[in-house]
Amino acid sequence: MNTAKTIQRLLLFVALSMLSVLNAAAQQPVRLAIAGITHGHSDWIYNSKHNADIEIVGIYETNADRIREFRERYKLPETLFYSDLGKMLDEVKPEGVMAFGPVNEHITAVRAGAPRRIPVMVEKPLATTYKDALEIERLAKQYGIKVLTNFETSWYASNQYVRDCYKDGRLGQLRKVIVNDGHEGPWAMNRHFVSWLTDPVKNGGGALTDFGCYGANLMTWLMEGQRPVSVTAVTHQNRPDRYPKVEDEATIILQYPELQCVIQASWSWTFSRKDMEVYGTKGYAIAVDATTVRSRLNAKEPETTQKLARRPPPFEDPFAVFAGVIRGTLKQDPDDLYELPVNVTVVEILDAARTSARSGKTVYLKSGTGLGKTTIK
Template identity: 80%
Template sequence: MNPVKTIQRLWLLFLLQIPFALMAQHPVRLAVAGITHGHSDWIYNRKLRGDIEIAGIYETNADRVQEFRKRYQLPENLFYTNLEQLLDKVKPEGVMAFGPVNEHIAVVRACAPRKINVMVEKPLATTYKDAQEIADLAKRYGIKVLTDFETSWYASNQYVRNSYKEGRLGQLRKVMINDGHEGPWAMNRHFVSWLTDPVKNGGGALMDFGCYGANLMTWLMEGQRPLSVTAVTHQNRPDRYPKVEDEATIILQYPEAQCVIQASWSWSFSRKDMEVYGTKGYAIAADPVKIRTRMQGASSEVSQTLEPRSAPFNDPFAVFANVIRGTLKLEPDDVYELPVNVTVVEILDAARTSAKSGKTIYLKPRPALVQAGNVGNN
């Protein structure tokens, strides 16, 4: 072959690759729907990676807007008080919802017809009805709707699930999940105002922290729904939380396993941990990286410290950006995905009813609304 022509062809191939390289480096354009959630500061406190660009922020709370602008030195024209106007003008690739949980449905209603992907802070919705509608909209318009949980970033939880899936724990028999802290009464006032509202948050500690356990257990069970849900709630501090519970215990019963979820706003310290007991051994995720295990045949318990989860799984915004770009495909029953999180809200809805009625709630069979792989784009 003529060496000149060979060089020309190689040069042409190189030039053709440049747009793809630039596209890969171009940040994903995201918008934010609501900044009253205490976790909304994560957006600007994360390390600068050049992977995302915040193109607009929707918020109607003027005090919170001024507070946010001043803290992060943000221009006034970045903010909107009308969500649909923001979406039409900014045309983001994704929207992150950090407002009251009962407003997640409105965000998805606005984004889905515009083919805009959504990530919400946990839980997905306040009611099972809203969760079902979100799943239906995602399927109809071919978008992703992810739910972010802090415990999704924990290497320890991944280790426990892998141990179970690989057969080292045997069959699950008992799972204990503890999530709680001292209470939100001293947090930022904008967050507390709706976090302690039974409509905007759907409840108190049961919703705020019970959702973690429901998410992890549904994930462990690969999407299987419990047979029944039993819950007991209480107000230890009605002076602080007059409208909602600050203590909740939820029992999920499966054909051969039971899960006890303890959710609290009245503990002395913050904790998020999980104990999983099987027929061949147990694994305890003590914190994001610490694990204690004892397997069949072992004479004693083994403790180890894991490496933190690697990128992008150590950052929800990176996960969202990669899913939007198609460089990351989550498993259908991943902790972020709709099938698991619709079931989470179904469990929380049943728990709320159980606590109010004093009775065990038996879940009815449901149509295949959110079959794995059929929700959102693939």
């Protein structure tokens, strides 16, 4: 009897000890490494409101001028920086990697992180080509890691509200979605960012890639992963003097069986905007900005405007979201805006849009996934 009680007490002690260790680990900041810092958003790393969630343990970058700027601005030690991505990951052993370099280097971060079982978050979009997106998807599945894509519009309470209106049946069946994204142009941003943002290889295009990805991401999310039947795109260079290699204007039409989405991506807007209009058979809802929604859900009632509360933590901070996913404290739907299935489809849509713009023809997506599943007509 005494032996049984002793064993029970020992087991209870072990269980409580393990719980204590797990709680202590959950309270520690997540150790993150950074792959590239030339992206304009890389300054978020040291300007985040939620820096307590993360600890930067290594930064990979080969641009000496950008390293110098970053070190001077944030008073960082030379030992934090690496010119070899694999060496950094092996030495600092991070819990996650965030990529803030050219979009065509996202696959490099995943190729390095996946075999080491290190989750990766990239800035939008996931990749420059559908071929790369499919390889990223394969590596993530093979090694059992998360690969997330960060979009600012994932943080918007307005987009969540509009989607809830649709899912609750208040909009009826969707018929038309219009997504407008862009700004006055990137020429005034930091030179390191602009040098690859306006490069058709490193960025995969100009405004079509930079801002067309937002609409493709939101629309695929609204459609719970459903791919469009066809993609038609028109691009133009309004300012070839500023952007000689890429388009600064793009319109993309996604056609579904009973629904059309128009994505207007531009580096020629009068001012910065990220808004979405969703029209159904019963009513419409328009996400004007992060927290403002205009809607008319009944033909007999006038349009109303609502100001929403901001999304609660951690949803307005990509570092905190990534930390929560790594720790397992944040569970996301498989078709969440950040998740891989949606963002592989985003790159498929962008690839088809580039093909359509070059050919002047509509690109039809065949059923299933994989390369070669498109037809031009």
